[in-house]
Amino acid sequence: MNRMLVVVFDNESAAESGTRAMRQLHSEGSITLYAMGVVAKDSKGYISVKEAADPGFAGAGTGLAVGALIGLLGGPAGMVVGAIAGTVAGAIRDYWVAGVGLDFVEQTGKLLQPGKVALIADVEEEWVIPVDASMEACGGVVIRRAREDVAEAQFQRDVSALKAEITGLEDEFKHVNGAAGQKLRAKIATAKASLDGNVKRAQQWVADMKLEADSKIHSLQEQQAKLQGEAKTRLETRIQRVRSAYDKRSAKLKLAWELTKEALAA
Numbered sequence: 001m002n003r004m005l006v007v008v009f010d011n012e013s014a015a016e017s018g019t020r021a022m023r024q025l026h027s028e029g030s031i032t033l034y035a036m037g038v039v040a041k042d043s044k045g046y047i048s049v050k051e052a053a054d055p056g057f058a059g060a061g062t063g064l065a066v067g068a069l070i071g072l073l074g075g076p077a078g079m080v081v082g083a084i085a086g087t088v089a090g091a092i093r094d095y096w097v098a099g100v101g102l103d104f105v106e107q108t109g110k111l112l113q114p115g116k117v118a119l120i121a122d123v124e125e126e127w128v129i130p131v132d133a134s135m136e137a138c139g140g141v142v143i144r145r146a147r148e149d150v151a152e153a154q155f156q157r158d159v160s161a162l163k164a165e166i167t168g169l170e171d172e173f174k175h176v177n178g179a180a181g182q183k184l185r186a187k188i189a190t191a192k193a194s195l196d197g198n199v200k201r202a203q204q205w206v207a208d209m210k211l212e213a214d215s216k217i218h219s220l221q222e223q224q225a226k227l228q229g230e231a232k233t234r235l236e237t238r239i240q241r242v243r244s245a246y247d248k249r250s251a252k253l254k255l256a257w258e259l260t261k262e263a264l265a266a
Helices: 012-028 064-074 079-085 089-098 102-111 129-137 150-173 178-225 229-265
Strands: 002-009 031-041 047-054 117-125 141-146
Touching: 002 012, 002 064, 002 102, 002 229, 012 031, 012 047, 012 117, 012 129, 031 064, 031 178, 047 064, 064 089, 064 102, 064 117, 064 178, 102 141, 117 129, 117 229, 129 141, 150 178, 150 229, 178 229
Parallel strands: none
Antiparallel strands: 002 117, 002 141, 031 047, 031 117
16 A cells, blocks of 8 residues: 655654665565655754655655655645645645645644654555564654545545536526626636636646656566565565556546536537
């Protein structure tokens, strides 16, 4: 399962031990480590990046989720609230890319107290014991969350709301004329432009997802080539899981934007 992990340590030395242990788990095939970064919180509560999202085991497309979660944790006060309200564009994009719920971001922020250091990683794992045991041995506290289809769900909600708005405006337009009718016509055009913008964003999401999936599959194949026996077989299962997840997510978005284009053409 593809998960975001956050491991909180008391100091940088312990975090360094944790990063070495994570790389060892990857090398032996217990997990697949797509990308990893390290941040610290100072006495005033400010977040600094000690190690940027390093997609060293995969490719450029796999460091995005870790970077996004770091962005959410390190942003200005109120960023998470702003993301909920839709007022902070950068935070919204980070939220979608990280693929975790806002409760997980808040949980991480509370656990990462001043003076603590956190390792943030995007991994593939079948069970939690290898990481938990290894990180606990280094003095780390682990929290994790399966990555969700946040972008797809948000797209569906936005499209449904805009379609409902357009339908309501068009129904109202049937009963007015003159200046009021012109104002309604302009509102309809604006709503349709927003709907068209959502289609374009969905197309970009599919392209981003393909980049991420291709990078992850490349990483998995490289890792698999160095393994033998059961570990090698386990990697084949992970590869198929990544392919299947991409196919399902992209199919959902493609269907949604086709239905949206039909609504725009009507």
